[in-house]
Amino acid sequence: MKKIALFLCILCFTVPAYATDNPFMGNHKNQIAFNIGQGVNSGFLIPPPTQLVPFYLTHIQYSQPTTFFKIPARQSINIGQTLGFGQRYGWNWDKYTIPMIFLSEDVAVAHGKRWYFSTGFGVGLQAQQNERIGSKLLFQFKLIGGYRITDNWAIELFMQHFSNANTAIENNSYAFYGLGMAYSF
Secondary structure (H helix, E strand, C coil): CHHHHHHHHHHHCCCCCCCCCECCCECCCCEEEEEEEEEECCCCCCCCCCCEEEEEEEEEEEEEEEEECCEEEEEEEEEEEEEECCEECCEEHHHHCCEEEEEEEEEEEEECCCEEEEEEEEEEEECCCCCCECCCEEEEEEEEEEEECCCCEEEEEEEEEEECCCCCCCECCEEEEEEEEEEEC
16 A cells, blocks of 8 residues: 555656646547446456456546646546446346446646546446445546547546445445547537
8 A cells, every 4th residue: 555655646746837738638628538447346446356247337528627736637527327237246237237427526646748647536326226336325436547649639548436435334336447538629
């Protein structure tokens, strides 16, 4: 844990103080992204779990640039859908095909002219509770590595975790690894 904290602290000091545009979207004021993710049978993102499950995430994200304590960031509204198919590792994944909506903020921990590494936090609701996450309330944590291909287009790899932060007895969480494509305008 100390190594991860030290690594994140080092990354924080590599953010250029002279940057005038937002690493997520340059000088643009709006961004829309489409993300897809593969579910894993673990609530932990690091180290990467090895059990892929028939559980997927799709979501559309609308973002605007902002700052978080003078660090470049983006605030977003996300509308998503989890999709479960079949049974694996003791879970009936069909039950977890649930729509969700959440608000999030991604903060650029480190970035260069075209690349960025960020972390994000969010809160939202899923349409129904279940025995995996025993509440409609969701909290989200996300790690993102992105690259701006052009002034308008970016590609992102992400690790995303959803749980109820122990606000209910059941809290087995959802975890996804995924890919996103963003368009800034």
